[in-house]
Amino acid sequence: MRLIDRRLSILLAGASLLAACAPSAAVESAATRDLVAAVAPAAPVAVDPVPVTTLAREVTIPHQKFVLDNGLTVIVHEDHKxxxxxxxxxxxxxxxxxxxxxxxxxxxxxxxxxxxxxxxxxxxxxxxxxxxxxxxxxxxxxxxxxxxxxxxxxxxxxxxxxxxxxxxxxxxxxxxxxxxxxxxxxxxxxxxxxxxxxxxxxxxxxxxxxxxxxxxxxxxxxxxxxxxxxxxxxxxxxxxxxxxxxxxxxxxxxxxxxxxxxxxxxxxxxxxxxxxVNNPAQAPVIPLASPQSAVMKDQVATTSVSRFWPVPGLLDDQLVALDVGGSVLGGLASSRLDEALVRNEKLATSVSAGLYAFQRVGIFTVSATVKPGVDPAVVEKRLDELVSGFIANGPTEDEVRRATVSEVGGRIRGLEQVGGFGGKAVTLAESQTFTGDSNWYARNLATYASITPAAVRAAMGQWLTKPAFSLRLEPGARPPYEEAKSVNAKGAKATNKNAKAGKPGAKREVPPVGTLAALDFPDVTITRLSNGVELQYAQRTAVPVTQLALSFDAGEAADAPNGRGLQSMVMSMLDEGAGGMSSQKLAEAEERLGADIDTGSSLDRSSVTMSALSANLAPSLALMGDIVKNPTFDPVELERVRTQRLTGIKQLQKDPNGIAQRVLPTLLFGPDHPYATLAGGDAAAIGRFTRDELVGFKDAWLRPDRLKIFVVSDRPLSEIQPLIEAEFGQWAAPAVPAGVKHFGAPPARPTAPRIVLVNRPDSPQSVISGGQITPADPRNNIEAVIAANDVLGGNFLSRINMDLREAKGWSYGVTGSVRPSEKAVPYVISAPVQADRTGDSIVALNKDIGEFLKLKGVTADEFTRTIANRVNALPGQYETSGAVLSAMMSNDLFGRPTNYQESLAAKYRSYTAGSLDQAIRGTVDPNGFVWVVVGDAAKVKPQLDKLGIPVEVIEAR
Structure with a gap:
């Protein structure tokens, strides 16, 4: 359910670029080498999904509550994992x-x-x-x-x-x-x-x-x-x-x-x-008196059409019914709108529907991104017809169950974490704050498990038959931007910079920090399936979930220079029909099981990942097996996905961050290097890919002799391995040769900076992205470089963020990141800054970087903080099974031992401020940056021309 913690976003045409950490090259122990022989293979078992009522009962957060005399409500939950x-x-x-x-x-x-x-x-x-x-x-x-x-x-x-x-x-x-x-x-x-x-x-x-x-x-x-x-x-x-x-x-x-x-x-x-006592504002749900409509224009690739209704919020009895109705209508991958508008009629490239529930009110929305060349009025008419039909007939029992299983499954996964944005602490705090009942989450989930199609139909009929706000968002120039006084008139100077909002109270003594425990990373067992595929396994028992990744030695680097995007096209087509099931049927089957099966890629690996409720693991694995081994690559579905991809590329060319992602890699690596990726792909190449090319790529790259399997589960290996063996142990490589990547040396790092300005008119902010290829070796003391970069750009307290954000207030956040991949280690800075300070920000960045690398290295205080943070944060970093799975894959990619994470504390403690200085000074060259600036050239170029750095102006590519 989309509770108020999740920021409402309007879904537009755009590609969601999948990224997954993936690997290769592991160490196999003699003790586990032949474990497969001791685990009898089992045939796939037909298992009915566990009832949603049973799953819902697994979501419990035992806790105690007390209230201090001053009114502070305190809730305590024990979890000693x-x-x-x-x-x-x-x-x-x-x-x-x-x-x-x-x-x-x-x-x-x-x-x-x-x-x-x-x-x-x-x-x-x-x-x-x-x-x-x-x-x-x-x-x-x-x-x-x-x-x-x-x-x-x-x-x-x-x-x-x-x-x-x-x-x-x-x-x-x-x-x-x-x-x-x-x-x-x-x-x-x-x-x-x-x-x-x-x-x-x-x-x-x-x-x-x-x-x-x-x-x-x-x-x-x-x-x-x-x-x-x-x-x-x-x-x-x-x-x-x-x-x-x-x-x-x-x-x-x-x-x-x-x-x-x-x-x-x-x-x-x-x-x-x-x-x-703060009595939160009351806010009645006031239906619109009559239908409202508006047309807005912005830098979008294609038109989107939306409908919005004011509806009841978090505390209303109809909350669950409206939320489930939104999932069935347009929230699930198998939704009514997806099936009709995207898959069958092909009028839209994407759709969405759902409830955004706030404490007092909610917003229900349905939207569709119009397929290029289609009349938006036709899409609006069909959208309204489909909503009306859904209200008239309601959902089926199967649709309701799929929606509720998906909801409950998501809750189970989220409760592995004790804190963060959505863990157990948030669940309890949200319940207590908004309802006065810390157990509200359980009652709410029980309502999901028991909701009926009739209740959904009644709620949708009551609220979605009222007048709606209809909005079209079209390509075009947006209206003038409302700017701050500091930009328009340079603001008024504060009369007293030393003024305080209040007087200090009594001095309090800061308590010392007690003993901090070391990381206990789970043991990793390495074994093999009958066909030789390596399987790495670790156990985590906090939640009844199995996380599994199939990692293929492919990735974006497997694309030919004239075929950027083929790998990602193949990965996106895997679940668009497989094993005799259509994309619609695959989505429905996944939802019935409460499984999340995703495809993605990094520079070096292509991956298919699954998060399955362990009770439904056998059928979930069978579904995953079909997606990986038996994709259909249906020509009709291929054309639909092609259109979606091309629309997504056009949208990336409108988005400032997307533009920077598409421009920078080629500038760093040169056009023919495997890492010269083009975010979203090359539109010309995607427009011409044939089904045979997709099948050829799959046969060359997505095959068992390029595969490793990684698993983190609450179930023991003796239970997990037979299921994986049954699904993947007999998979044989095709007769065609395996693919080969062709790495040459990247271009030499520049000896002087340059600026490439991408014109994006009417941008109130400029996105600065600076990068260089470093000589660092991802397998040799990269930890020292990364630790040193914590001081320069790697976290909130870094030099460049504290300068541009906290000292100058020109940015919401600036980062510099070391980005190890298998064959190269780029260093990339990202700095979104207010448009009128674009030139000043590049001057400040160059100054901060130069002073750090040449004059003012890591100070004593920075060193102490960095090492303490790196060491003490380790247990929290690997709290969840997802973090463990990602670490296992990363260890494999870089040839590290399976207990690498447990060796990090000693490694960090062995450093000195001088050794960190030496590591990063040998890695980053202050004069080696290529700066990409995405902003309004009319406002920005005059600023850049004053810097004495060559400026080239280009259009988005």
Whole structure:
């Protein structure tokens, strides 16, 4: 279900570029080499899917709850699978509680609460990284603000102190300089979202569906004008009125028990006084009085048509019925709209439908991206007919069951994680905050398991027969952008940079960090199937799920220079019909089982991955086997997918990040290198690929002699291996020769920088992407380079992010990343910046990089923080089976031992600041960057011309 934690996005024509980490070359132990002989192969077993009611009963989060005298509600859940604790604090305040003229204030305040408190000055990320926290962040929605981190158990005292200090001791640390900086950061976050194709649509949806005085009338991010108007006085008032402990829920989930937790929480939070009670704004569902319509224009490849209805929200009895109805109509891969508009009638390249549920209200939407050459009016007419037909007849029992199994399966997978964006802590906090009942998640899931087609039909009939807002988004020029005062008029100078939002309270002593446990990475067993295919297995028992990856030594590098996109076309066609089943039937079968089967690729590997409910593993494996071994490559489906791919490429050519992804690799590697990939593929090549070419690629590359299998499961190997053996153990390679990749040396790294400017008119933000090919060896001390890059560009506290985001406020976030692949290690910087600071940002980046590499290497404080973070974060990084699976595949790709992760702590501790300096200085050349800038050339080129760096202007390719 799309709860309010998941940001509403309008689906446009665009390719979702799949990326998967994949591998080759493993070490096989003598003890496990012949294990296959001891495990008797078993024939595939026909197994009916486990009933959804049974699956739903598996979703339990036992917990204890208590309330402090000051009103803070505390929930504790024990999960000792890893020595970490998920800490989640939810404040019962969101953007729906903002008065007129203060839109965006709740979200701005979320940012301010990361910039230090009275007893922990400076950036909160500094303290989180010192203890090796993982999955840490904060978010704001219409209905709540939350902060979360997963910390090693020995650092729980420190984490509780941090959260209590910003709850009760914040205002004395917020000054005018902090407010001004974070205002700029938030405005760049807004530009970043608005700059995307279709980025202005949701503003229009909210303004149309909800009256001007309605709490959901405005976006959480707010308006530029209201953000400009925020003052220290309003900051202080907002904190006092909204952030008291009696308006908060604290959840601790993980390696902790209630008896231990209670005195700790009392110690750190008990002295914080109650605040005013925030009664969240009431917001009635007000149907539109009459149908509304609008046409918007933006940098999109093709027209999309949408319908929106205001409907009940999270607390309504019809929540589940509306959500299931949305899944059946347009949310599932097998949905009614997909089957009719995309697969059968081929009027649209993509469709969607679903419920976006907020605390008080919801939005139900259906949409379709019009196939190029088709009249949008025809698609709109058919869309309305299909919705009307669905309302009239309702879903079938099978459709409802497939939707509910998919929902329950997703919940089971999500509960492996204790913290993060969607783990156990979030589930409990959301239930308590919005409903007052921490067990609401279980009641909600039981409703899914028992929902009937009649209930779905009744809910859809009640709400989707009311007037709708109809929106067309067409290719064209968008309206002038609402800019911030700082850009339009350079803003007013603050009269007192030393002013504070409040007076500091009593000094508190920061607690020490206790003993932190080392990583216990699961043992990996390597064995072989009867046909010689290597199988790597690890056990994780936290959830009843099996994750499996089929990794083929192919990847994007297997494409010929004149055939970019063939590999990805083949991978995308695998599940478009296989084993005698159509794409529709395959999707239905996958949904009945609650399995997720996906195809994807990295530069070096092509992969088919599956996350299966272990109770349904045998039939899920059979389905996966058909997809991999027996794809149909039906010519009719091929033409449909071809059209989708070509439309997706056109959309990438409109999206600033997509443009940069398509331009940079060729500039770095030269046009003929295997790594000179073209995101989405080459439109000319995709337009001419034949079925025979797809079959030929599959036979040459997706075959058992290029395959390794990786599994992480709650079930033992003795149970898993016979099932995999039965499905893949007799698979024989075809007679045709296996494919061969042709790697030559990449071009020499430039000795002086250059800029390639891609013109994208009317962009309020420029996307800067700089890269170079480094001499680093991915198999030789790459860890030192990556650790050193934590200081330069690898995390939030890096030099370039702290400069452009936290010091200057020109960007929402800047990163520099070391990107090891099998045959090369590029270094790539990504910096989306406000358009009027594009030239200044490149100057700043060059200065930061040059000073770090030539003058100011890793400081003592940076070194201590980096090594502590790298070592202490290891248990949290490998908490989930998905993380373990990815690590196993990465270890294989780079020829590492299976216990590589357990060796990392000692390796990190062996470094010095000098050895990190030496590693990165031998890797990154400050003069070796090719800078790609995607922005409005009329605004940007005059800035770039002043830099003394050659500038070439091109159009999107």
């Amino acid at each position: 890893a020595p970490v604790v998920g800490v989640s604090v939810w404040y019962n305040v969101g953007s729906k509680d903002e008065p007129k003229g203060k839109t965006g204030f709740a979200h701005l305040f979320e940012h301010l609460m990361f910039n230090g408190s009275e007893n922990l000055p400076g950036d909160y990320f500094e303290y989180l990284q010192q203890v090796g926290a993982t999955d840490y962040n904060g978010t704001t929605s219409f209905d709540r603000t939350n902060y979360f981190e997963t910390v090693p158990t020995g650092a729980l005292d420190r984490a509780l102190f941090m959260e209590s200090d910003r709850m009760g001791h914040l205002l004395g640390a917020i000054g005018q300089d902090v407010l001004d900086n974070q205002r700029g950061v938030v405005q760049n976050e807004k530009r970043q979202g608005d700059n995307r194709p279709g980025g202005l649509v949701f503003y229009k949806v909210l303004e149309t569906l909800f009256p001007e005085d309605h709490p959901y009338h405005h976006q959480t991010i707010g308006s530029m004008a209201d953000l400009d108007a925020a003052s220290l006085q309003t900051v202080g008032g907002w904190f006092h009125d909204k952030y008291g402990p009696n308006n908060a829920v604290l959840v601790l989930a993980g390696d902790i028990d209630a008896a231990t937790a209670r005195p700790l929480v009392e110690k750190y939070f008990g002295s914080i006084p109650r605040g005013p």
